[in-house]
Amino acid sequence: MRAFIFPGQGSQTVGMGQALSAASAVAREVFQEVDEALGQHLSRLMAEGPAEELMLTENAQPAIMANAIATLRVLEREGGIRLADKAEFVAGHSLGEYTALCAAGALGLAETARLLRIRGQAMQAAVPVGEGAMAALLGLDFEAARQIAADAAEGEVCEAANDNAPGQVVVSGSKAAVERAVELAKVRGGKRAMLLPVSAPFHCSLMEPAARAMEKALAGADLRAPLVPVYANVTAAPVADAATIRTLLVEQVTGTVRWRESVEAMAAAGVAEFIEFGGKVLGPMVKRIAPDATPTSIVTMDDIEALSKAL
Template identity: 40%
Template sequence: MMKTAFLFAGQGSQHKGMGEDLYRDYEEFRQVYDNAETDFDLKKMCFEDENGLLSKTRYTQPCMVAFAAGVSAILKKLGIKADMMAGLSLGEYSALCASGVFDEKTVIRLAAFRGDAMTKAAEGVDSAMTAVMGLGRQELQSCVDEAEGLGVVSICNDNCPGQLVIGGEKAAVSAAAEFAKNRGAKRCVPLNVSGPFHTSLMESAGDELEKYFENLDFGNEKVPVVFNLTGKELLPDQTIPELLKGQVKSGVKMTDSLNYMLDKGVRRFVEIGPGKALTGFVKRCAKEKQIDDIECYTVETSEDIEALASSWS
């Protein structure tokens, strides 16, 4: 049988109306949303977003994780299973929920706490994040090293070959982007984000998460999760809390994670959205490795689930 991986989207792909048809059509999805414990109206935020708050980190994170948990519950009911899982940044929490480490209520509460901790860590920092296209990691790292005299800057996402993201303090990020252009980067695109995520400026968020984890029950993975911090599965000398603490203040190794799965024989990838960014990353990694027998599915709507179920074997 073809090996399958579930990939869970990260912050940035949220949008008004996400999950509305799934809530209407699937009892499993409704249960996740109706049982969620949030200090705001989860359904109203996802479906209507009247005040444009969905893009703010403290709301985005629990909403995205609730969406993913609802979709995972539907797929479980339909008997659609994975051999491996991974998520982009916040999506790692969704992967851990789907794997059995957290239940739905716990992971939504945890995502809300993480969103608050990251928001607080970003307060008072003149920050920026910029996507850099068409430059290798080593070349970009030299640009980052050159700009460090102006402030904190680092590679915070290694998404796929030819697509990296730098983040940190605005002046240093801008300088690193200019250096990257001079060294042949095809494009440098500033990202609309509210903090310097996955950089050392998130140190306090990591500390807050560490304290929160002390009173949290972590179950065992029923399906292996490939972690952002290492690009590999959990090793015997590692713990999930320490990997999650490190993840929030360190670069996301998505390229390594996808290559690891491809090397393990995964050929079918199911992106649990909203969005299709991870599917693009998979295709880029597979092309680089000259693998052409992959299948990719995106799951965001009821129609997507029906299409996946009808093709599943």
């Protein structure tokens, strides 16, 4: 069995999609449709930078999605591949869940781009710059990291935001509380703990205003049942009902990204092959979570051609 998976924020880089766009009219169509949906030359920003502007959450989220969907569309159109014939499930990390839904036909490309623009703006606006933080706690299991976050809160917000892989948990919340969590992790057996260079404290209760913004945006979105089930971040379980997906996407803004559990569940369901489109971030995580699985990253035209022959 096979799952198609899609990366989250942090996989953006200046030059992303440029070679693919030069090589394929299909990729250029994807980037053009996203540009038109946003009323912005996002593809130029992706290709040329500046990096500081591309890293802004409201730009990074649709850019990462567009790059991943372009990669998939080239495979589908030029390789004659149908996702529903080649993958039993789709999944994505944080914003990648929207990409997964787009890939599986639950959301149109233009609508996905607009939703991610709203999501990025709302998440950035939810907490004034400098008041929130996120930190990676390495070498601790999820329960230990969650307890450290709870103990570090001291009346402020500090919560487990991303359960990425064994020994890799990200906490999020008020800056002082997250800084306390970093220090606590060091004395409670963590191998390493460090603040992350992010612009807002994602996936914690401080994002509640962003959740309300997404509830409103998703209420008016044309969201259909996906061609194959999507593993939801907040439940680590497959879902194929549009109304449920809508609810879970709202919960996802403040909820923990349960990526480790999602991969474990897919592997337990029989998935042996995980194909990541548009990034090289999730593959190493998959290998740590499910050592017997085979992860593949698809980024270049050569990657796409090799996968087309292999499927």
